[in-house]
Every structure is written in structure tokens, then in C-alpha cells.
Amino acid sequence: MALRIGFVGAGRMAHLHATYLHEEPGVAVAAASDHGSGRAHDFARDYGAAAYSDYSKMLDEQTLDAVYICTPTATHAAIANQCVERGLPIFVEKPLDLDLYAGARLVRAAAGRRVPAITALQWRYSPAFRRAQELIGDEPVALVNLRWYWTRPPIRWMWDRANAGGQIVDQNIHLIDLSRALAGEVTSVYAAYNQRQTNFETEFVNWDGYALTLRYANGAVGACAGTYALFPEIQERPTADFCLRDRMVRVTDREVALYTPDGVQSWQNEEPLHKGINRAFVAALRSGDTGGLITPLHEGLRSTAVTLAASRSAETGHAINMDEFMREYEDEDVAGP
Numbered sequence: 001m002a003l004r005i006g007f008v009g010a011g012r013m014a015h016l017h018a019t020y021l022h023e024e025p026g027v028a029v030a031a032a033s034d035h036g037s038g039r040a041h042d043f044a045r046d047y048g049a050a051a052y053s054d055y056s057k058m059l060d061e062q063t064l065d066a067v068y069i070c071t072p073t074a075t076h077a078a079i080a081n082q083c084v085e086r087g088l089p090i091f092v093e094k095p096l097d098l099d100l101y102a103g104a105r106l107v108r109a110a111a112g113r114r115v116p117a118i119t120a121l122q123w124r125y126s127p128a129f130r131r132a133q134e135l136i137g138d139e140p141v142a143l144v145n146l147r148w149y150w151t152r153p154p155i156r157w158m159w160d161r162a163n164a165g166g167q168i169v170d171q172n173i174h175l176i177d178l179s180r181a182l183a184g185e186v187t188s189v190y191a192a193y194n195q196r197q198t199n200f201e202t203e204f205v206n207w208d209g210y211a212l213t214l215r216y217a218n219g220a221v222g223a224c225a226g227t228y229a230l231f232p233e234i235q236e237r238p239t240a241d242f243c244l245r246d247r248m249v250r251v252t253d254r255e256v257a258l259y260t261p262d263g264v265q266s267w268q269n270e271e272p273l274h275k276g277i278n279r280a281f282v283a284a285l286r287s288g289d290t291g292g293l294i295t296p297l298h299e300g301l302r303s304t305a306v307t308l309a310a311s312r313s314a315e316t317g318h319a320i321n322m323d324e325f326m327r328e329y330e331d332e333d334v335a336g337p
Contacts, residue, residue, distance in 0.1 A: 003065045004064050004065050005065065005067070006031040006033075006062055006064040007031070007033070007049075008055040008067060008068070008070065009093075010033070010034035010039040010042070011034070011036070014043060014070040015046075017278055021278055022047065029049050030049055030050065031051075032058075033052040033057075035053055040052060066090065068090075069083070069090060072164070073095055073097065073164055073170070074099070076093065076096060077103050077105065080092050080117075081109055084113050087113055089285060090116075091118055092119050092120065094173055094174070094303075095307060095308075096297065096300040097304070098165050100301070101329055111297075116293060118277070118297065118300070119295050119296075119297055119299065120277060121174060121299070122276065123251075123273065124277075126269050126276055127269050127271070127276075128253075128256035128269050129181070129251065133181075133182065135258055136249055141182070141183040141184070141218065141244055142220060143221060143241075144183050144224075144240070144242055145240075146179060146241075147175075147224070147226070147238070148172045148174075148239075149227055149236045150227065150234065151231050151234065156203065158170060159201075159203055161206045161207065166193070166207050166210065167208075168310050169304070171238070176306050177299070177303035178240050179216075179242075182249075182251075183220045184218030187216060187322055188319050188321050189215075189306060189313055189322065190213045190318075190319040191210065191212045191310035192211050193210050194207060194208065208229040209227050209229060210225065210227065210314075211225050212310050214306075246260065253273050277295075280292045305325060305326055
């Protein structure tokens with residue numbers, strides 16, 4: 001029998017994930033809910049699914065094996081909790097939520113029900129990430145340099161930082177998460193953001209330049225920069241550099257490269273960036289083995305927390321100690337097994 005997948009939110013990311021699910025044998029996109037004008041019906045037509053404007057009604061009426069949550073960030077935890085209460089596995093778009101209290105409660109609830117549950121941090125499922133793990137191994141990283149240069153987001157609700165959190169929270173979270181996996185846990189963050197230095201659209205209620213300094217538990221230091229100030233045609237790839245003794249490992253969304261005195265070697269991703277995470281989630285649903293889900297909710301919570309700590313640092317002008325920051329929101333069982 002085919003796995004029946006439901007979607008809450010039927011916009012850009014839902015279509016992207018559904019495309020890869022459609023390629024998996026024995027998987028059916030069964031239902032979609034969206035309060036947007038006609039989006040659920042358009043999505044349902046494309047995938048032969050049932051359409052709803054109320055996700056609670058969809059959860060009540062449909063027999064589902066898992067739910068993808070692809071809604072605005074501030075709604076993630078509330079929707080995910082309703083799924084977990086019904087014992088449904090969940091695939092939650094990043095960030096986990098803008099409210100870390102809500103995110104921490106979700107982590108506890110999902111752990112208590114023992115349902116497969118992951119955050120959509122897809123870089124960790126790419127061939128480039130796995131090769132980077134091999135290239136770095138157990139050697140200490142000296143410097144991490146993360147950068148993501150972009151323009152105003154294509155989705156208008158993301159223009160308001162109250163809805164999406166800003167560039168570091170919504171985009172650079174992928175690079176920060178990658179750095180946590182390859183260089184060690186982030187222990188402190190200091191950040192400075194500018195306020196509409198270059199963008200003059202009246203609807204753009206956001207920062208457009210972001211600069212972070214990071215410290216890692218394994219001794220590395222890092223810099224993280226992002227911007228919404230540029231133009232859509234910018235060709236700079238989001239990039240994570242890891243500097244070790246006499247070599248550098250560079251990870252992008254397309255490849256990993258090793259820089260040494262002998263030159264540069266590179267390895268391309270052999271598949272689209274989002275394909276691996278969808279394949280891993282489907283495999284866990286089929287087998288019940290969650291070992292391949294390397295971005296469980298507690299990992300998503302920690303990466304989300306680093307980005308939100310950066311925003312607090314930018315607001316207060318003070319460096320944020322991550323252990324102290326997390327203790328404000330979590331109980332003893334949130335950090336994972």
C-alpha cells in the first residue's frame with residue numbers, strides 16, 4: 001500500500017517537496033491544506049490529492065502516514081503539535097519556529113510519541129556534505145566562513161521579519177546548521193544587523209545586512225554574513241568554508257571542493273539538493289528506522305536557536321552564550337538523547 005502524505009501549506013516549498021515525493025515509488029500525495037486563494041486546489045489538482053482550506057479538518061478526515069508542514073515560520077510548531085498529538089510523523093520546514101518555547105514543546109511532544117520527525121535542513125543529506133565529513137574527519141577546524149548573498153525574498157510574507165525572522169533565520173540557518181555538523185557546536189554568537197541601508201520598498205520591513213561572529217566548542221571561530229540588499233541575478237553561491245591546517249574545504253549547494261598546495265579537487269552533487277532529505281524521510285516511514293534522519297527536531301531547534309540568538313545579540317549589542325540562551329527555553333530532555 002502506498003504511503004499517504006499530507007501537506008499543510010501548498011506554496012513554493014510544498015511543490016518542491018511533492019515533486020521529489022512523486023518520484024518515490026509507493027508514495028502518494030494524498031491531501032493538501034492551504035488558506036491561500038485556490039492554492040490547495042491547484043496543488044491537489046497537480047498531484048491527484050484532496051484539497052482543504054482547514055488543516056485540522058484534513059487531519060481529522062484523511063488517513064495519512066505523514067505530514068509536511070510548509071507554512072509561514074511562526075505557525076510551524078502549532079501545526080506540528082496537532083500532527084504529533086495524532087501520532088503522525090512530521091517533516092517541518094526550517095526554521096523550527098520563531099518562538100523557541102513553542103519549538104521546545106514540540107521537540108518534547110514528538111520525543112514522547114516517538115514519531116519520526118525532522119527539520120528540513122537538507123544540506124546535511126547531500127553528497128557534498130558527506131564528502132566534506134570525510135575530508136575534515138577528526139581534524140580541528142581553525143576558521144569557519146559562511147556567506148549568503150541574496151535579494152529580497154520572492155515570497156512577500158518573508159519581507160516582514162516578524163513573519164520570517166530575517167535572512168539569517170530564514171536562509172543562513174542552512175549554513176549555520178552545516179557548520180555545527182562539521183566544525184562543532186556553536187557556543188556563542190555576536191551579531192550586528194543594519195536597518196534598511198539600501199532597500200527602499202515600503203513593504204520591506206526587515207534588515208538587509210547581517211554580520212555574525214561565532215565561537216565553536218571544538219575551538220574554531222567563525223564569521224557569517226548575509227544580505228537581502230542585492231539583485232536576483234547575483235551569481236554568488238551560498239558558501240561555507242572550513243579552514244584546517246594547510247587546506248580548506250568549501251561546501252556549496254552544488255559541490256564540495258578541497259583546496260591544498262597541490263591545487264583544487266571538487267566533487268559535484270549528483271542530485272538536486274532537496275532530493276536526499278525526502279528520500280531519507282520516506283525510507284524512515286517505510287522501515288520505522290529513524291537512523292537516517294540526521295536532522296531530528298532537536299537539531300533543528302539548536303540551529304534555529306543560534307539564529308534567534310544572533311537576532312537578540314543584534315538587538316542588545318551583547319554576545320549571547322548559547323547554553324544560557326537555550327536554558328531559557330528547554331527542559332532537560334530537549335537537547336536530544
